[in-house]
Every structure is written in structure tokens, then in C-alpha cells.
Amino acid sequence: MKVAVVYTSTTPELIADLERELRSVMPADVTIANYQDPSILAEVREHGYVTAPPAARLISMYMKAVSEGADAILNVCSSVGEVADAAQDIAKYTGIPIVRIDEEMCREAVRLGARIGVMATLQTTLEPTKNTVKRVAREMNKHVTLVDALVDGGFGLNPEEFKQLMTKYAGEINDQVDVILFAQGSMAYCEKYIHDKYQKPVLSSVRFGVRALRKALVAKGLLPE
Structure with missing residues (x-):
């Protein structure tokens, strides 16, 4: 099983917290794949809202995770959470849930x-x-x-x-x-x-998002209740 964690900005504390929470609720053999593009948050900060180009790059990261075999995706950045909302139809179509961390x-x-x-x-x-x-x-x-x-x-x-x-x-x-x-x-x-x-x-x-991700995998039948 593989989960994708999509970041638009990272700090050592955030990565460590997420890794710890994921390991606490996921099977030992789960693969955690990190996808990062700090230019997304930088551009959002510059403009004050999410414009089309960073939204497109974020969706591209979701699709890259899907094409590389992710079973579920965790969107970490709340600044772009509404992009994750907008991507829910494609998530349903592909069968790969995109879970907002917040x-x-x-x-x-x-x-x-x-x-x-x-x-x-x-x-x-x-x-x-x-x-x-x-x-x-x-x-x-x-x-x-x-x-x-x-x-x-x-x-x-x-x-x-x-x-x-x-x-x-x-x-x-x-x-x-x-x-x-x-x-x-x-x-x-x-x-x-x-x-x-x-x-x-x-x-x-972090703790709520990780548990929501686990719930999405349970709903797919990939994890027990």
C-alpha cells in the first residue's frame, strides 16, 4: 500500500510530526511518498490567493501521485485546501481519495x-x-x-x-x-x-488529517476498521 503526502512548504518539524503520526496508524509496510513544490506556496503568498498556475501545479502533483500508484493522497497545505476540494470529482473518478489535512x-x-x-x-x-x-x-x-x-x-x-x-x-x-x-x-x-x-x-x-487518511483507506477496503 502506498500513500502520497503532498506539500507546498515543509519544515523539519512538520515532516517529523506527519511521519510519526502516519507510522502510528498505518501498517508497518506502507510506503509513504512525499511530493513537494515550495514554489506553490511562494506564489500564493505573492498574490495573496491561489491563482491558476499554482493550482495547476498542485493538481499535477496529485495526478503524478495517482500515476505512480498511490492508494490515497494527503493534501498538507491549508492555503491550497480549496484546490483539494475542487479536485474531488477527479478523485472519485480515479478511486484515489484526496484528503485535506485540516x-x-x-x-x-x-x-x-x-x-x-x-x-x-x-x-x-x-x-x-x-x-x-x-x-x-x-x-x-x-x-x-x-x-x-x-x-x-x-x-x-x-x-x-x-x-x-x-x-x-x-x-x-x-x-x-x-x-x-x-x-x-x-x-x-x-x-x-x-x-x-x-x-x-x-x-x-496533523493528527486529524492522518486519521482522515486512514479512514479513506478503510473505506476503500485496504485497511481493517
Whole structure:
């Protein structure tokens, strides 16, 4: 069995977290194939939204994974999550599911509270994540209020500096929210740290995305329930 993990940007922490989670829920003999194109996120950041060329390159990576024998695809970047949504028809046609890393996290946030804090280092990630939260809330027939926390200057910091900056921004929204959601998978290593600091539910996408990927493989009959 082979799963494809599609990145538009990588950090050592994100790769390590994903690898660990995947190994914890997948059979020992599963092949994990990583596909990366950092130019996609760079271009999205430059324009402030997903334009046609980076969307096309992302879809090309999905199709490359399909042609190389992937049984399922995990889309890691939330900034381009709506491209994964747009690709669902072809995923159904090929029988190779394309799973968004963040959708089940967003559903869990809606389950946990009506006031949801959304933390991100990039505006281009913040808006698509908020759109996903609003969509799943509508599907769940719930009303939610979203509180932004754009972690200014957080992109590219080392782990310790980033934890301190996350602590500062999480503290600013803590009293306004029931649950804190991390919009980027690269933030996952801060999840327990922020939870312990503020004693509030904190959700990051890595563990939810990996379990959604496993569920997709179960649905295909490739893994037991």
C-alpha cells in the first residue's frame, strides 16, 4: 500500500510530526511518498490567493501521485485546501481519495465550541481555514464566531522563538474563544504547549488529517476498521 503526502512548504518539524503520526496508524509496510513544490506556496503568498498556475501545479502533483500508484493522497497545505476540494470529482473518478489535512480538525473545533480562535502565520492560510470552518459549521447546522490571530513575524522562526510568539498571540485571544485551532500543520508541535499554558482545547491538523487518511483507506477496503 502506498500513500502520497503532498506539500507546498515543509519544515523539519512538520515532516517529523506527519511521519510519526502516519507510522502510528498505518501498517508497518506502507510506503509513504512525499511530493513537494515550495514554489506553490511562494506564489500564493505573492498574490495573496491561489491563482491558476499554482493550482495547476498542485493538481499535477496529485495526478503524478495517482500515476505512480498511490492508494490515497494527503493534501498538507491549508492555503491550497480549496484546490483539494475542487479536485474531488477527479478523485472519485480515479478511486484515489484526496484528503485535506485540516477538514476533520475544523469539524472537531465546531463540535467543541461556538467561539473558535484561528491561528496562522500567513493571511493566505487564515482565510481558507476560516472558510472551511464556516462551511462545516453550516453542514453541521451550527453557528460559530471566528476570532483571528495572525501570528505576525512567525513564519520561518526557530521552534523556541515560535513557541514564545504563539504563546503571546494565543494569550491575546484566550478569553474570547472556546477552542483554539492551528491553521497550519507546521504549528502542530506547539499544540500541547499552548494547551498546557492556557488549559483550553487546542487543535492542530496533523493528527486529524492522518486519521482522515486512514479512514479513506478503510473505506476503500485496504485497511481493517
